[in-house]
Amino acid sequence: MRNVPTLSEAGQHPDLIERVTSHRRAIGDIVQGRDDRLLAIVGPCSAHDPQGMHEYAARLRLLAAEHSDELLIVVRVYVEKPRTRHGWPGLLLDPQLDGTGSAVEGIELARRMFAAIAALDLPIANEFVDPYLAPYVSELVSWAAIGARTVESPVHRRLASDLPMPVGMKNRADGAIGPAIDAVAVAGRSQPMLNLDAKGELRSYHSAGNPNAHLVLRGGDDGPNYSTAHIERSLLELSSSQQNPRLVIDCSHGNSGKDHRRQGAVVEAVCEQVGEGQNGIAGVMLESYLRPGRQALGEPLEYGVSVTDACIDIDETSHRLAQLAKAVIARRYATEARPRHITSVSS
Ligand SMILES: O=C[C@H](O)[C@H](O)COP(=O)(O)O
Ligand SMILES: C=C(OP(=O)(O)O)C(=O)O
Incomplete structure (x- = not known):
């Protein structure tokens, strides 16, 4: 028997699951270009404090x-952290933040x-790091990430093919984009799966394939990858490998050099491209929390400050979201309204 039944198995939150x-579906529409809004995946690097996370989400809800009309805002509630070497693995595996709690408590x-x-x-976003934990938390997640450290793993690609929500595949931490495009392709098809069922027995089946897997550009060891040239090259690579030519730009991580003060410049560069009519940009990611910066884990913790990567604060977030919303309006004008305008001038 699995230790903990899923929410559906336990009959919990049917309204929320619906x-x-x-x-x-709404996120999938943006990823596929059926909805011309931008997806904005915004929130702290990690969710370490449910109270702070809830206050943050309530503020973001007002901005959403x-x-x-222009943005579909999704809140990052990341409960697992992939680490480069050592570090806190996230609330799911270490709910007490000190190594004393259990994964069952974390779930x-x-x-x-x-x-x-x-x-x-x-809508909630989460990165899936441990495939065994995915069934316990995936039911309330609307957008998933496979991160830079796991995007080349066949297990994570198969997991993505089985997840019921759009999945963003991040380029590798060294900056390589090819493996993320391969991951989009693998996730898009049905794959053989082996998982525990509700009775704790191994179940062999085939995944449905994820039609809404997409590329996320997060920059890398070789520098940022949000410039016009980088984005056009990535879109071309997606098209030439018959994958959806739309992508999300992560304004943090390798694109900001993990310096939260540089996320704003990335947003502005993205806004410029969107405003000029770049339709391949489906969304952005921002690392943001109530207060700016980061702090090391330990006592006492400052409320509303990230314990992993540094974040912009909620006021700057509000400003950046307003810039992105304006860029969407400009893109509509650049791609649709201008021809109508030209027609009306000549008539
Ligand atoms: O997004 C968070 C971090 O970038 C990721 O978990 C890796 O962190 P680390 O390099 O500090 O381990
Ligand atoms: C770990 C993250 O990103 P990446 O995989 O791009 O490093 C993240 O978004 O929290």
């Missing part, structure tokens, strides 16, 4: 409502946090 289905805590945020009607 809402999540419609969020996933304000910009809902319960993460689910309570997810449910409280999903009740705000805000």
Whole structure:
């Protein structure tokens, strides 16, 4: 028997699970270009404090409502962290932040946090690091990431092919984009799977394939990759390998050199490209929390500050989201309104 039943098996939160289905569909529409809004995946590097996370999500919910015609805002509630070497692995595996808690406790805590945020009607994003943990937390997640450190792993690619939400495949940490495009291709097809069922027995089946897997450019050891040239090259590579030519740009990580103060410059460069009509940009990611910067884990912790990568604060986030919303309006003008305008001038 699995230690913990999934929410569906336990009959919990059927209303929220239904809402999540419609969020996933809306995100898929953006990824596929059926909806011309930008996806904005925004939130702290890691969710270490459910109270702070909830306050942050409630503030983001107001911004989501304000910009809902231009942006679909998804909140990062990352409960697993892939580490380069050593470090806190996230709330799911270490809910007490000191190595004393269990994954079962972590699952319960993460689910309570997810449910409280999903009740705000805000779609949730999470990176899936440990495939064994995915069934316990995936039901309330609307957008998933396979990160730079796992994008080349066949297990994670197969997991993505089986996940029921759009999945962003990040370029590798050294900057290589090819493996992420391969991951998009693998996730897009049905794959052979082996998993535990509700009775704890191994079940062999085939995944459905994920039609909404897409590329995320996060920069790398070789520098940022959000310039016009980088984006055009990536879109070309996607097209020539018959993958969806739309992508998300992560303004943090390798694109900011992990310096939160540089995320704004990335947003501005993205806005310029979107405003000029670049339709291949489906979304952005920002690492943002209540207060700016980061702090090391230990006592006492400052409320609202990231314990992993540094974040921009909620006020700057509000400003950056407003810039992105304006860029979407400009893109509509550049790609649709201008021809209508030319027609009306000549008539
Ligand atoms: O996004 C968070 C971090 O970049 C990722 O977990 C790796 O962190 P590390 O290099 O500090 O281990
Ligand atoms: C770990 C993350 O990103 P990456 O895989 O790009 O390093 C993240 O987004 O939290």
